[in-house]
Amino acid sequence: MCHAIAETGKKVTVIDLDPQGHLAVSLGIRDASQDGIDAVMLGEKTLEQVVLPVRSNLQLIVSGPKLMQIEQLNSSSPHRGDMLKTALASGLSQQDYIFIDCPPSSGLLVVNALFAADELLIPMTSDFMALQGLSHLMGTVKKFEKSLTKQFKLWLVISRYTPNRKISKQVLKLLLHHFPNTILATVIKETNVLAECPSFGKTVLEYSPGSRSALDFQKLATDFIEGKVMYGK
Amino acid sequence: MANNEENSLIGYDPLAWMEQEQTDVTEPSDDILAATGLMTSQDNEDSDIDPELVAENSSEPDEEAAMIDDTTEQQQTEDEISAESPVLLEPLQNIQNVGRLHQRLKKVLAANDLIEINASEVNSIDTTTLQLLVALKKRREQIR
Numbered sequence: 001m002c003h004a005i006a007e008t009g010k011k012v013t014v015i016d017l018d019p020q021g022h023l024a025v026s027l028g029i030r031d032a033s034q035d036g037i038d039a040v041m042l043g044e045k046t047l048e049q050v051v052l053p054v055r056s057n058l059q060l061i062v063s064g065p066k067l068m069q070i071e072q073l074n075s076s077s078p079h080r081g082d083m084l085k086t087a088l089a090s091g092l093s094q095q096d097y098i099f100i101d102c103p104p105s106s107g108l109l110v111v112n113a114l115f116a117a118d119e120l121l122i123p124m125t126s127d128f129m130a131l132q133g134l135s136h137l138m139g140t141v142k143k144f145e146k147s148l149t150k151q152f153k154l155w156l157v158i159s160r161y162t163p164n165r166k167i168s169k170q171v172l173k174l175l176l177h178h179f180p181n182t183i184l185a186t187v188i189k190e191t192n193v194l195a196e197c198p199s200f201g202k203t204v205l206e207y208s209p210g211s212r213s214a215l216d217f218q219k220l221a222t223d224f225i226e227g228k229v230m231y232g233k
Numbered sequence: 234m235a236n237n238e239e240n241s242l243i244g245y246d247p248l249a250w251m252e253q254e255q256t257d258v259t260e261p262s263d264d265i266l267a268a269t270g271l272m273t274s275q276d277n278e279d280s281d282i283d284p285e286l287v288a289e290n291s292s293e294p295d296e297e298a299a300m301i302d303d304t305t306e307q308q309q310t311e312d313e314i315s316a317e318s319p320v321l322l323e324p325l326q327n328i329q330n331v332g333r334l335h336q337r338l339k340k341v342l343a344a345n346d347l348i349e350i351n352a353s354e355v356n357s358i359d360t361t362t363l364q365l366l367v368a369l370k371k372r373r374e375q376i377r
Contacts, residue, residue, distance in 0.1 A: 128243060135247035142251075167242040178248045 001157070002099050003027075003203040004221035006058035010096040013051065015061045017084070017113055018103040019068040027054045028201025029062055038064030041083040041112070047091035055203075071109050084112035104133070106140050114144050119153040121224075124175065125160045126168035131175075155229075156183040157220065160190040176230060185228045186219040245328045253360050316340040319349035327359040334362065338369055348373070 006012045015037050016023040024030075029052065039045040040061070047061065054060045073080055084100070092098055099121070100113045114120075120141065124130050145151055156179055162168045175183060188194075189212070197207035204213045222228070314336050323330055341348050350366070352358075 128247075131243070132247045135250070138248070138251060166240075170241060170243050174243065174246060174248070178251055 001217055001220050001224065002097075003055055003058055003205055004217045005097060005225065006055055007205065007218070008221060008225065009057065010225070011057050011094060012097045012099065013059045013061065013092055013095045014099045014101060016063040017067070017100050017109050019063055019071060019109075020103070021063045022198070023101040024060060024062040025201065026198035027060055027203070029054065029060060030201070031062075033065055034062050036062035036064030036067070037084070037087070038066035038070060040087040041070055042066065047087065051092075067109070071103070071105075071107050073108055080108060081111045082115045085116040088116055106136065110140070114141070114152075115148075117152065119155065121155045121157060123157045123159045124171075126158060126162065126165075126171040128167070128171070131171060134175075154179065154182050155224065158183060158187040160194070161187045162190050181229050181231055183230045184220055184223040185230050186216055186223050188213070188216050188220060249328060249361065253364075314340050316344040318345045318347065319351045321351045322355050322358075322362075324354050324356045326355055326357065326362045328361045331359075331361045331365055335365055338365070342369070342372065342376075 002012050002014045014023060014027075017037060021032060024036075034050075035045055036050050040047055040050055050061055050064075052060045052062065070083070088098065100117060102110050102113045122134065122137065124134060141152060141154075156175060158172060158175070161172070172183075172187075191211070191213045193204055193208040193211050194213050197204050200207055204211065204217060208214055314333075318341050320334075320337060320341055322334070326334070338348070348369075
């Protein structure tokens with residue numbers, strides 16, 4: 001989706017805050033030893049030193065080899081949670097969008113992302129365990145909103161949707177019930193090309209341009225930019 | 234809500250707490266009943282969810298219908314639900330069986346002046362059931 005947004009002319013930076021580094025790999029960056037957001041958060045490097053232009057209008061900050069250590073930090077420092085926010089304040093001012101790809105956990109890295117972010121974009125598969133995960137995440141978000149006295153703008157993206165499974169429709173219906181006017185209008189359907197393209201280091205727009213999935217992501221990008229949601233206002 | 238529909242494939246709604254958190258439990262309403270899965274499937278057909286939206290994503294209804302047969306617990310038919318009081322609550326009383334309890338209580342309420350609820354076997358009860366019981370009490374007072 002970030003690539004599709006960048007193709008509309010918007011300047012986009014994506015930060016891989018997941019120690020697994022899947023985002024970087026899917027954009028063709030496989031050097032796991034490369035310094036990234038880890039070094040910036042630890043104050044060892046600046047954003048300008050680690051940012052990588054990966055596509056036109058799209059730049060990437062990889063996770064870096066020390067990100068896992070940050071996740072496991074056990075210091076009593078009161079500023080452990082705002083390392084990312086502090087790091088981002090020092091650069092990236094020319095960008096239209098900065099996306100932070102979070103790990104599937106609720107540890108220190110996610111805390112840092114929540115401190116730094118204004119909006120939350122949550123990709124959801126249409127199965128029960130995704131609902132369970134969303135419930136857990138929303139618990140964390142609510143606690144944050146309460147303690148930080150701020151309200152996140154929330155977006156949901158339905159991904160890997162399988163139209164011929166009844167449970168997919170039921171999950172979507174349940175999400176619409178709990179999150180009206182929050183789910184981006186275009187649903188990303190499960191397709192083979194989406195499973196294939198990351199291993200080639202290509203986005204689906206490059207791997208299979210003109211495919212249904214590529215068109216879906218282009219529509220999704222427009223939805224995000226224009227705020228077009230299901231049950232549009 | 235999907236978890237309350239007949240043939241639902243979602244046993245319970247992990248997100249139900251979000252609405253319960255925002256709702257005054259002492260003032261149950263139809264909205265609460267809907268939010269906590271207490272409305273009937275017929276009620277849910279009036280949902281404001283755009284059918285086109287879901288229909289657009291559905292291409293093989295026959296296959297879906299076949300999948301339905303494989304699913305979840307059997308719903309009790311209208312005739313099988315007892316109208317007798319006392320109503321014995323189940324040991325684990327939660328959102329998975331609250332729809333059945335709702336049906337039972339409606340029938341008992343219609344057939345009896347006095348409703349007795351036996352909760353002696355309950356080990357665990359969730360807020361959806363508690364809300365149902367509060368709603369029952371209010372409805373009973375309205376009828377009087």
